[in-house]
Each structure stands twice: as C-alpha cells, then as structure tokens.
Amino acid sequence: xxxxxxxxxxxxxxxxxxxRHGLVQFSNIRLKAGWIFPLLLVFQFLMFDIQERSSTVxxxxxxxxIAVYVVGLIFLWLNRHNKxxxxxxxxxxxxxxxxxxxxxxxxxxxxxxxxxxxxxxxMLKSGDAVTKHFLLDASTRxxxxxxxxxxxxxxxxxxxxSIGDVVMNLGIFLYLLNIMTPAxxxxxxxxxxxx
Amino acid sequence: xxxxxxxxxxxxxxxxxxxxxCLIGMSLFSYTNRFEFIxxxxxxxxxxxxxxxxxxxxxFFMIQLPPEGNELSMDSSVYLACxxxxxxxxxxxxxxxxxLFFSIIDRKTSWWKxxxxxxxxxxxxxxxxxxxxxxxxxxxxxxxxxxxMYLTVLTVYFAANTLLVGLYYYILYRGTLFETIKDxxxxxxxxxxxxxxxxxxxxxxxxxxxxxxxxxxxxxAVLLSQSFKKLFxxxxxxxxxxxxxxxxxxxxxxxxxxVLEQEIQKSRSSGAPLSLAMIDLDDFKKYxxxxxxxxxxxxISFVGEMLKTESQKSGTVAARYGGEEFTLLMPGYDSxxxxxxxxQLRKKLNNSSFHGVEIFPLGCLxxxxxxxxxxxxxxxxxxxxxxxxxxxxxxxxxxxxxVHTYGMHSPLEQELDFSQDVRDIEQQLNxxxxxxxxxxxxxxxxxxxxxxxxxLLDIDPISKRNFTLGAxxxxxxxxxxPWNILNKKDKLAPEEWEMVxxxxxxxxxxxxxxDKFKELAPYIELHHExxxxxxxxxxxxxxxxxxxxxxxxxxxxxxAMTTERPYQPTxxxxxxxxxxxxxxxxxxxxxxxxxxxxxxxxREHRTGDTAV
Numbered sequence: 001x002x003x004x005x006x007x008x009x010x011x012x013x014x015x016x017x018x019x020r021h022g023l024v025q026f027s028n029i030r031l032k033a034g035w036i037f038p039l040l041l042v043f044q045f046l047m048f049d050i051q052e053r054s055s056t057v058x059x060x061x062x063x064x065x066i067a068v069y070v071v072g073l074i075f076l077w078l079n080r081h082n083k084x085x086x087x088x089x090x091x092x093x094x095x096x097x098x099x100x101x102x103x104x105x106x107x108x109x110x111x112x113x114x115x116x117x118x119x120x121x122x123m124l125k126s127g128d129a130v131t132k133h134f135l136l137d138a139s140t141r142x143x144x145x146x147x148x149x150x151x152x153x154x155x156x157x158x159x160x161x162s163i164g165d166v167v168m169n170l171g172i173f174l175y176l177l178n179i180m181t182p183a184x185x186x187x188x189x190x191x192x193x194x195x
Numbered sequence: 196x197x198x199x200x201x202x203x204x205x206x207x208x209x210x211x212x213x214x215x216x217c218l219i220g221m222s223l224f225s226y227t228n229r230f231e232f233i234x235x236x237x238x239x240x241x242x243x244x245x246x247x248x249x250x251x252x253x254x255f256f257m258i259q260l261p262p263e264g265n266e267l268s269m270d271s272s273v274y275l276a277c278x279x280x281x282x283x284x285x286x287x288x289x290x291x292x293x294x295l296f297f298s299i300i301d302r303k304t305s306w307w308k309x310x311x312x313x314x315x316x317x318x319x320x321x322x323x324x325x326x327x328x329x330x331x332x333x334x335x336x337x338x339x340x341x342x343x344m345y346l347t348v349l350t351v352y353f354a355a356n357t358l359l360v361g362l363y364y365y366i367l368y369r370g371t372l373f374e375t376i377k378d379x380x381x382x383x384x385x386x387x388x389x390x391x392x393x394x395x396x397x398x399x400x401x402x403x404x405x406x407x408x409x410x411x412x413x414x415x416a417v418l419l420s421q422s423f424k425k426l427f428x429x430x431x432x433x434x435x436x437x438x439x440x441x442x443x444x445x446x447x448x449x450x451x452x453x454v455l456e457q458e459i460q461k462s463r464s465s466g467a468p469l470s471l472a473m474i475d476l477d478d479f480k481k482y483x484x485x486x487x488x489x490x491x492x493x494x495i496s497f498v499g500e501m502l503k504t505e506s507q508k509s510g511t512v513a514a515r516y517g518g519e520e521f522t523l524l525m526p527g528y529d530s531x532x533x534x535x536x537x538x539q540l541r542k543k544l545n546n547s548s549f550h551g552v553e554i555f556p557l558g559c560l561x562x563x564x565x566x567x568x569x570x571x572x573x574x575x576x577x578x579x580x581x582x583x584x585x586x587x588x589x590x591x592x593x594x595x596x597x598v599h600t601y602g603m604h605s606p607l608e609q610e611l612d613f614s615q616d617v618r619d620i621e622q623q624l625n626x627x628x629x630x631x632x633x634x635x636x637x638x639x640x641x642x643x644x645x646x647x648x649x650x651l652l653d654i655d656p657i658s659k660r661n662f663t664l665g666a667x668x669x670x671x672x673x674x675x676x677p678w679n680i681l682n683k684k685d686k687l688a689p690e691e692w693e694m695v696x697x698x699x700x701x702x703x704x705x706x707x708x709x710d711k712f713k714e715l716a717p718y719i720e721l722h723h724e725x726x727x728x729x730x731x732x733x734x735x736x737x738x739x740x741x742x743x744x745x746x747x748x749x750x751x752x753x754x755a756m757t758t759e760r761p762y763q764p765t766x767x768x769x770x771x772x773x774x775x776x777x778x779x780x781x782x783x784x785x786x787x788x789x790x791x792x793x794x795x796x797x798r799e800h801r802t803g804d805t806a807v
Contacts, residue, residue, distance in 0.1 A: 148237035
C-alpha cells in the first residue's frame with residue numbers, strides 16, 4: 001500500500017508539472033536524515049527473509065516491527081515541516097497505535113480479507129505463517145484502526161487496508177504533488193499582485 | 196482569579212450565544228448518538244471512513260461564487276444522505292469524525308469556532324432526523340411516494356441553519372434580525388436547491404451501488420467545483436480588466452468614481468478623515484512633442500508604476516483619471532498628512548531618473564498636486580473632485596512642482612478675492628433694482644446677517660466665503676420669474692407658486708455657469724429644504740442638508756418675516772423669534788435656530804443699549 005500513493009503522486013505530478021521539471025525537482029529532494037528511509041526498507045526485506053529461517057527472530061518480530069515504526073516516526077517528525085508529512089505522520093501513527101495495542105501485529109477483518117486470495121484468508125485463519133497480520137476478533141483492541149477497508153475492482157489492486165494507510169498515502173500523494181508542481185503556488189498568489 | 200475576571204469581562208453576548216449553542220449541540224449529540232460508534236462493526240466503520248472522506252473532499256473543493264469570498268460547501272448533502280440511508284447516529288458520527296479531522300487540518304481557526312460549527316451541525320442534524328422519524332421515514336432506500344416528506348425535512352434543515360447562523364450574525368453585528376435572515380435566505384436559496392437535489396441523488400447512489408455510487412458522486416462534485424472555479428477565475432480576470440487602466444496598471448476612472456463614492460460614505464459614517472489628491476504631470480505636452488507619443492506613453496507608464504507601488508505600500512488608492520492626470524484617494528489621511536505624503540511622493544519623483552528629463556524646465560520629472568479633504572459639508576463626490584481640481588490649478592499657477600491644499604491661500608489673497616467676488620455677484624443682483632427692489636434689499640440684508648453669523652460660527656475660511664457669498668446670491672434664480680408674478684399683490688395661483696419654486700433650480704444653473712461660483716450652488720439650490728424633509732426641490736431631511744444651508748434657511752425666513760411691506764402686517768423681532776421657535780424641528784434645525792435667536796437677541800440688546 002505504501003507504493004500506491006507514490007505511484008499516483010508521480011503520475012499526477014508528471015502530468016501537472018511536466019516530466020522534465022518533475023525529474024529535476026525530484027532530484028532536489030532534501031530530507032533530514034534521509035538515509036533512514038531506504039535503510040528501513042532494506043531492513044524490512046531482510047526481516048522477511050530472516051524470519052522464515054530463524055524462529056527466535058520470528059517470535060520477536062512484533063517487537064522488531066514496533067522498533068522499526070518508532071524509527072520511522074522519528075524520521076517523519078524530523079521532516080514534519082514538509083507539506084503532507086503531518087498526514088504521513090498521522091497515518092503511520094494510527095497504524096503504529098493499533099499494532100502496539102495488539103502485540104505488534106495488524107488485525108485484518110474477515111470482510112476485508114474476503115477480497116484477497118482465499119489461500120491468504122486460510123493462512124490468516126490458521127494463524128501461522130503470516131506473522132505481520134492476524135484475524136480480527138472480539139478481543140481485538142481498536143478494531144476500527146485495523147485493515148478493514150477492502151479494495152477491489154474497479155480499484156486496480158485487491159488489498160485490505162487501514163485508515164492509517166489511507167491517511168499516509170494521501171500525505172505521500174500531496175507531498176509529491178507539491179514538490180513536482182511549483183507552478184500551482186504561483187497561480188494562487190497572482191491575483192494579490194494584480195490588486 | 197483576576198485573570199478569570201478579566202476573561203469574564205471580555206465575554207459578550209456573542210460568546211454567550213456560542214457557549215449555549217455548544218452546550219445544546221453537545222448534549223444533543225450525546226443523547227442522540229450515545230457514542231454508539233464504540234460498538235460499530237468494522238464494515239460500518241468502512242462506511243464512516245468513506246462518508247467522512249467525502250465530506251472532507253467536499254469541504255476542500257468548495258464551489259466559489261462571485262462576489263469574492265462567497266463559497267458553498269456541499270457537505271450538507273452528505274449528512275442528509277447519511278440520515279436518509281443510515282440513520283441519525285451514523286450521521287452524527289460522520290459529523291464528529293469530519294470535524295475532528297478538519298480541526299486537525301485547519302489549525303488556524305480557533306478551537307471554539309470549530310466546536311460551535313460542530314454544535315450547529317449537531318442541532319441541525321438532530322432536529323432534521325427527529326422530524327424524519329416523526330413523519331414516518333426510516334433509513335434505507337429512497338421512497339418514491341414520500342418525496343414531499345424529504346422536501347419538508349430539507350426545509351427544516353435549512354430553516355435551522357439559517358436561524359442559528361442568522362442569530363449569530365445578529366448578535367455579533369447588531370443588525371436587525373429580519374434583515375439578516377432575509378439576506379442569508381437570499382444568498383442560500385441556490386445552495387438549498389443544490390443540496391436538496393444532491394442529497395437525494397447520493398441516497399439513491401449509495402443505496403444501490405454503495406462505494407462505487409459514492410465515488411461517482413464525488414467525481415461529479417469535484418468536477419463541478421473545478422468548473423465553477425474556472426468560471427470564477429474568468430469572472431475575476433474580466434472584473435480586473437474592467438477596473439484597470441491598461442497603460443499604467445492603475446485603476447481606471449470609472450472604478451475610481453465607484454471607490455470614491457464608497458469611501459465618502461465610509462468616512463461619513465465612521466468619522467475617519469479622507470483626502471483626495473489630484474496629480475498632474477508638469478509639462479507633459481512638451482515631453483510628448485519632443486519625443487513623440489510612444490515615449491510619452493512610456494513616461495506615463497513609469498509614473499503609473501511608481502504611484503502603484505507607493506499606493507500599495509501606504510494603503511491608498513491610485514487611479515489614472517485621464518491623460519496625464521492621476522488621483523490618489525487616501526482614507527485615514529487628514530489634509531496635513533495628505534500634504535506631507537504627496538509632497539514626499541513629489542520629491543521621490545523629482546529624484547527618479549528617466550530618459551529625456553533634461554528637457555523639462557526643472558530638469559527632472561515633476562508634478563503639481565491639489566488636495567481636498569472630505570468634510571461634512573460635502574454632499575456629492577463631484578464636489579470633492581472639484582475642490583481638488585481647483586487646488587491643482589492653483590498649484591499650477593504657482594509655478595508647478597508644488598502641492599497645494601484646497602482653502603489654504605494666504606489671508607490677504609483671500610480678502611482680495613472675496614471683495615472681487617462680492618462685486619461680481621452684486622453686479623448680477625443689480626438687475627433686481629428694476630425688477631424687484633425687495634429681493635435686492637432682501638439679498639443684501641441676508642448677506643449682512645450671514646457675515647455676522649459666519650464670524651460667530653466656528654468654520655474655516657473657505658466655508659465662510661461660500662456661506663456669505665451664497666447668502667448674497669441665494670435668490671438669483673428669481674431673475675427668471677416674470678415681473679408680474681414677482682410683484683403680484685394678491686395670493687399666487689398654484690401654477691404660479693410652482694413657478695416660484697423653480698427659482699432654486701434656475702439659480703443653481705446660473706451659478707454653475709461661472710467656475711468661481713460653482714461652490715455656491717448648494718446654498719442656492721437647498722435654501723428651501725426643510726429640516727423635516729418637506730421642503731423643495733429634493734425633500735432632503737435633517738443632516739442630508741449641509742449645515743450652513745440649514746443656517747441660511749433660518750436667516751432667509753427670519754428676514755422675510757421681519758421685512759416691512761406696504762399694506763401687509765410685519766412681525767416684530769420678538770414675534771419672529773416666537774415663530775422661529777415654533778418651527779424649530781419641523782422647518783428649521785433646532786440647534787441652529789437657538790444659535791440664531793441668541794445672536795439676534797444679543798444684537799438687539801446691544802443696539803437697544805446704545806440707543807439709551
């Protein structure tokens with residue numbers, strides 16, 4: 001789900017700002033502690049790989065993910081002056097919150113999971129193999145923050161997402177749009193000068 | 196504790212109103228909603244999110260309407276659709292989520308405004324859904340046969356909205372309640388119809404196509420908002436083009452007239468000073484002849500550009516009056532401040548370099564300016580422009596590159612001008628010698644009264660001049676009345692009387708033919724207006740008639756009462772004073788009447804003393 005906002009932002013940004021301008025702006029992105037973000041990404045992929053093999057790591061995966069989230073939140077906090085980062089921060093925090101109160105795992109509702117591959121639903125129900133998620137039930141805390149929104153046709157991908165994901169992606173989208181179309185800012189300030 | 200007290204002191208009825216609205220709104224919310232959302236199914240939550248998102252998007256994509264600042268959000272249609280499809284408590288939860296998110300996004304607005312807004316919506320939604328249930332509606336699909344019920348419910352929704360918002364503005368701005376509500380209704384009928392149709396459409400779409408229906412609705416709403424935005428931008432650009440002068444980018448003549456009118460009104464109601472400057476580039480014709488019109492245009496643009504930046508800095512309004520004449524309207528500046536400001540502008544222009552300035556006599560760019568300050572006596576915007584124009588010509592006569600304020604001549608110069616003016620008017624009055632001796636004598640007497648009175652009144656030299664000359668010339672229009680009517684001994688027939696009434700208008704026209712006497716026109720035209728508005732020619736009332744004109748009316752009537760005429764009873768001064776008192780407040784300004792009576796009494800007293 002992280003990628004949807006990026007993809008939409010890029011597409012709309014290129015349309016509005018032009019390909020060349022967009023790329024130039026893109027290369028000008030300066031974020032505080034910018035190295036954290038790719039590092040977290042790589043780390044996450046490594047985790048997927050490791051927890052298949054090591055059971056100790058798999059057992060602690062909940063806490064490790066929470067640690068990853070905390071680092072991510074710090075990164076976002078440092079860059080909160082950028083447009084859209086407040087929304088990203090809010091979204092990530094909402095996801096973080098629901099995982100925190102549920103032992104480091106994301107609850108998924110049956111309704112939302114029903115749009116996914118049935119095998120995946122089976123795996124959720126059996127409660128093994130999928131360590132990052134679990135099936136939502138009566139004992140789940142803050143269920144409304146979990147992955148309860150089903151995405152399917154006409155949306156190009158089938159997914160179950162949370163409200164935090166939506167807010168976060170909106171933030172990413174706005175951020176990309178903002179850096180790729182500076183012309184929009186000029187347009188707005190024009191009438192003032194004329195007056 | 197003292198802090199609390201000072202807070203309490205600043206509380207006014209507006210705050211009290213907001214507070215009570217908040218209390219009512221929140222208690223209605225907890226009573227109707229009962230915080231059911233804690234127990235919602237996850238599928239319901241998905242709908243809550245969807246509807247909240249829809250509201251937020253609609254709040255973001257407002258529909259802009261001219262004039263400036265008039266926006267409408269279609270979020271009401273979402274709330275109504277929620278009531279119709281999902282029920283009251285659902286609608287209130289959506290409202291809560293929406294307000295929460297919105298207050299996070301829009302942190303500039305203070306929290307209590309968000310809370311008041313939330314409470315107003317709460318009351319509207321609660322009242323509407325109560326009525327909906329009472330009329331037999333139940334959440335679900337749109338029922339074809341009950342269209343009337345939906346209409347009633349929507350009307351109540353808007354009535355509640357108008358009343359709550361109208362009351363707020365009524366308390367805040369102290370208008371009349373009826374007028375305020377009428378204005379709101381007038382503005383929002385379009386919104387009402389729009390929301391009505393949209394909410395029903397959304398109900399149908401959501402019920403039959405769920406999320407897809409909502410998405411389609413949002414597409415339409417966003418596109419609608421975008422097209423309105425385009426339309427609005429077009430309106431703005433056309434408006435700008437209609438109001439600006441293409442050469443200089445300053446406002447044009449017609450816009451200036453509009454603003455002048457507004458500013459005069461504003462200055463009258465608030466009592467804040469207002470000054471107008473007329474600026475004329477010196478020797479522009481010479482420059483034009485020397486370098487050609489193209490270069491001349493460049494010079495005009497250059498000066499216009501400078502005036503524009505300067506006026507934007509100082510909050511004044513600069514306009515191109517025509518040719519090489521500019522006007523600068525300065526709200527909040529009295530004549531002294533205006534003079535300093537314009538003089539500073541003049542020096543700045545002197546110091547700015549431009550191609551070919553060496554051909555000017557002074558070797559630099561220069562302008563002459565005339566300043567006129569708005570006073571209570573000015574009852575027409577053209578008068579102010581006229582005064583500034585006269586001041587401008589005066590400064591041109593002083594050798595250019597100067598700033599002159601209207602009415603600031605040297606005293607000796609004024610004296611000379613004044614006696615010249617008196618002679619000019621007397622020359623015209625001499626015609627009465629053969630036509631109507633009485634009018635001639637009357638004019639002279641009124642003139643003498645006016646001279647005396649003007650010494651006692653606290654007025655500036657220019658008003659003094661105008662008042663006394665106005666008194667001398669006020670009956671000049673009677674020259675047009677035929678000899679037999681003017682000297683008729685019997686009572687006048689109605690049509691003859693109508694003709695006599697015309698003398699004020701004819702007199703004004705005569706005065707307008709001479710530039711020097713233009714300013715006397717109000718005295719001639721308005722000296723038969725009455726304080727209660729029953730006079731002629733316009734029927735102006737009270738303060739609408741300039742103060743000195745009201746004074747002239749009293750003098751005029753007093754003299755008419757006390758004049759000796761053969762075969763007619765004459766009033767003594769005492770009788771005339773009683774008569775004046777009787778008519779004070781109806782025909783005459785009561786305050787000025789007392790002033791005049793006091794003057795007459797002291798004068799009589801003095802002459803009586805000397806006689807003894």
